[in-house]
Amino acid sequence: MCGIVAAAAQRDVAPLLIAGLKALEYRGYDSAGLAVLEGGEVHRVRAKGKVREMESLYLSNPFPGGTGIAHTRWATHGVPNEANAHPHMIGRITLVHNGIIENYAPLRAQLQAKGYHFTSETDTEVMAALIDQNLSGGRGLREAVLATVRDLEGAYAIAVISSEEPGRVVGARRGAPLLVGLGIGENFLGSDAQALVQVTNRIIYLEDDDVVEITREGAQIYTLDGKPAHRGVHESELSADAVERGEYRHYMQKEIFEQPHAVANTLETRISAAGVLPNIFGAGGDELLAKVKGVHIVACGTSYHAGMVAKYWLEDYARLPVNVEVASEYRYRETVVPPGTLFIAISQSGETADTLAAMRESRRRGYLGTLAICNVPESSVTREADLKLMTHAGPEIGVASTKAFTTQLAALALLTLHLAKQQGLDEERYRDLTEQLLRLPRTLEEALKLEPQVIELAERFVHRHHALFLGRGEHYPVALEGSLKLKEISYIHAEAYPAGELKHGPLALVDEDMPVIAVAPNGPLLDKLKSNLQEVRARGGELIVFADTNAHIDGNATRGAVLRIDAGGDFISPVVLTIPLQLLAYHVAVLRGTDVDQPRNLAKSVTVE
Numbered sequence: 065m066c067g068i069v070a071a072a073a074q075r076d077v078a079p080l081l082i083a084g085l086k087a088l089e090y091r092g093y094d095s096a097g098l099a100v101l102e103g104g105e106v107h108r109v110r111a112k113g114k115v116r117e118m119e120s121l122y123l124s125n126p127f128p129g130g131t132g133i134a135h136t137r138w139a140t141h142g143v144p145n146e147a148n149a150h151p152h153m154i155g156r157i158t159l160v161h162n163g164i165i166e167n168y169a170p171l172r173a174q175l176q177a178k179g180y181h182f183t184s185e186t187d188t189e190v191m192a193a194l195i196d197q198n199l200s201g202g203r204g205l206r207e208a209v210l211a212t213v214r215d216l217e218g219a220y221a222i223a224v225i226s227s228e229e230p231g232r233v234v235g236a237r238r239g240a241p242l243l244v245g246l247g248i249g250e251n252f253l254g255s256d257a258q259a260l261v262q263v264t265n266r267i268i269y270l271e272d273d274d275v276v277e278i279t280r281e282g283a284q285i286y287t288l289d290g291k292p293a294h295r296g297v298h299e300s301e302l303s304a305d306a307v308e309r310g311e312y313r314h315y316m317q318k319e320i321f322e323q324p325h326a327v328a329n330t331l332e333t334r335i336s337a338a339g340v341l342p343n344i345f346g347a348g349g350d351e352l353l354a355k356v357k358g359v360h361i362v363a364c365g366t367s368y369h370a371g372m373v374a375k376y377w378l379e380d381y382a383r384l385p386v387n388v389e390v391a392s393e394y395r396y397r398e399t400v401v402p403p404g405t406l407f408i409a410i411s412q413s414g415e416t417a418d419t420l421a422a423m424r425e426s427r428r429r430g431y432l433g434t435l436a437i438c439n440v441p442e443s444s445v446t447r448e449a450d451l452k453l454m455t456h457a458g459p460e461i462g463v464a465s466t467k468a469f470t471t472q473l474a475a476l477a478l479l480t481l482h483l484a485k486q487q488g489l490d491e492e493r494y495r496d497l498t499e500q501l502l503r504l505p506r507t508l509e510e511a512l513k514l515e516p517q518v519i520e521l522a523e524r525f526v527h528r529h530h531a532l533f534l535g536r537g538e539h540y541p542v543a544l545e546g547s548l549k550l551k552e553i554s555y556i557h558a559e560a561y562p563a564g565e566l567k568h569g570p571l572a573l574v575d576e577d578m579p580v581i582a583v584a585p586n587g588p589l590l591d592k593l594k595s596n597l598q599e600v601r602a603r604g605g606e607l608i609v610f611a612d613t614n615a616h617i618d619g620n621a622t623r624g625a626v627l628r629i630d631a632g633g634d635f636i637s638p639v640v641l642t643i644p645l646q647l648l649a650y651h652v653a654v655l656r657g658t659d660v661d662q663p664r665n666l667a668k669s670v671t672v673e
């Protein structure tokens with residue numbers, strides 16, 4: 065899950081490639097590099113760390129050239145250092161790669177026996193050597209790439225140049241994203257449309273096993289057997305502003321504050337005061353959903369937490385049995401699929417390797433159909449699903465997911481209402497849930513006003529090493545999401561438990577050094593939660609409670625703090641109570657001085673297994 069940009073143009077492309085890489089840093093930021101071909105000579109610059117490290121090296125010694133490839137890396141084979149940074153050069157070939165080549169070890173041994181010498185630990189260098197070898201026998205770059213990818217096992221998106229073919233870049237993809245950007249008198253390749261938004265909105269999405277050749281004049285696509293292929297041109301709706309940080313200190317903060325608007329976009333044209341509108345899941349959607357007898361939800365990370373909330377909703381309101389599973393588990397075991405089961409994949413990026421593989425695997429298991437809940441149109445998950453409900457959150461740049469999560473919940477709430485009505489939910493209750501959902505953007509806006517109080521609270525966490533998060537019912541996944549946010553951006557070790565589980569083990573961890581953060585909606589479980597909180601209090605633990613305004617919690621009796629928040633009703637409260645937890649994680653990370661938007665060791669789009 066690295067990022068790739070490439071260009072064939074008349075103007076010097078290095079600055080364009082660097083701008084494209086910056087937009088792709090969400091895919092990885094362990095090292096960056098670029099190579100430009102000028103008059104048969106390849107100039108290359110690489111550096112460990114972020115794109116800006118490589119950029120300053122480039123600026124200290126810039127080079128011209130209209131054909132180039134560039135890469136930002138998330139390390140898989142080999143540590144993040146300059147030698148392992150892309151582009152890799154062997155013989156006549158210079159190459160960037162996103163993905164993992166599974167059979168690289170035997171290929172490497174064969175190539176070494178033939179005299180190739182490798183200077184990195186990467187699987188990518190092996191691919192470059194194979195292409196170089198395949199250039200012999202009068203083959204051009206495109207034929208050599210075609211011959212090479214036929215021998216590869218695994219996932220890849222690549223962009224390749226040859227010192228013998230100026231003005232030409234060849235790309236290929238299988239299981240990792242790559243698209244073509246069509247400019248005027250210049251053409252591009254990129255891992256996503258965001259990388260190319262500065263230069264073009266005209267996009268061709270490549271399919272698995274496509275090989276593409278770009279020059280200044282055009283782009284020609286070929287299938288694996290070398291036959292020309294036609295793929296449609298799409299107008300991307302992304303604008304350069306959508307990926308600007310504006311007045312905010314970090315993208316994550318901007319994205320937290322965008323949530324009322326983003327959720328309003330998810331709901332727009334899909335729900336009115338009378339309820340969920342027909343046909344919001346795409347052609348044939350309502351007919352297919354009418355046959356649903358159960359649901360399996362598969363996702364990773366934050367998207368998995370959204371799926372967990374949906375399990376409570378769908379079972380409570382639609383009375384349908386639901387299983388939720390992380391994609392990396394689901395794909396490698398045999399599940400039991402009762403007749404009439406709908407498969408739902410939830411993914412912000414739509415390119416998460418495990419989720420995509422799980423969805424492909426589900427085809428074999430006899431589901432009624434597949435539904436994608438996704439933020440990226442034309443992503444692999446979106447394109448391969450039978451039905452789709454786009455979240456319309458807009459680009460999410462911060463590695464820690466925020467608006468993607470709440471918009472996924474909004475989309476899942478729409479699905480819940482649709483299925484609840486179909487399953488005969490009481491009309492008055494249906495109206496109440498609809499009203500709550502329609503109020504959600506405004507309720508989120510109010511919740512964001514808690515920021516100053518959360519900033520004060522964040523001070524208490526700066527020197528902490530651990531934290532516990534508690535929630536019950538559909539607020540247990542909210543606690544999980546809060547703990548994930550805190551650990552990934554502040555590096556504080558955090559765990560989440562259903563509050564009733566505390567006494568079965570984790571209570572042993574509670575002492576005066578262990579902050580315990582609880583989410584307390586008003587509802588039938590409040591008294592139970594209060595008893596769980598007493599257990600913490602009795603052990604001297606510091607309690608931080610985010611409580612619904614009308615939940616009776618005695619602030620004075622708490623060593624810690626109770627922050628009040630209007631949760632907006634029992635249906636939408638998991639979405640609303642997520643907000644203070646996001647803000648807490650964000651402000652703790654800011655105070656600890658971590659790299660909030662690009663936390664260590666992570667990447668936004670996990671396109672490797």
Ligand code: F6R
Nearest residue numbers: 365366367411412413416464465
């Ligand atoms: C955490 C986070 C990840 C993603 C996960 C799935 O903040 O962002 O846990 O949720 O990698 O990604 P998508 O939703 O793109 O499939």
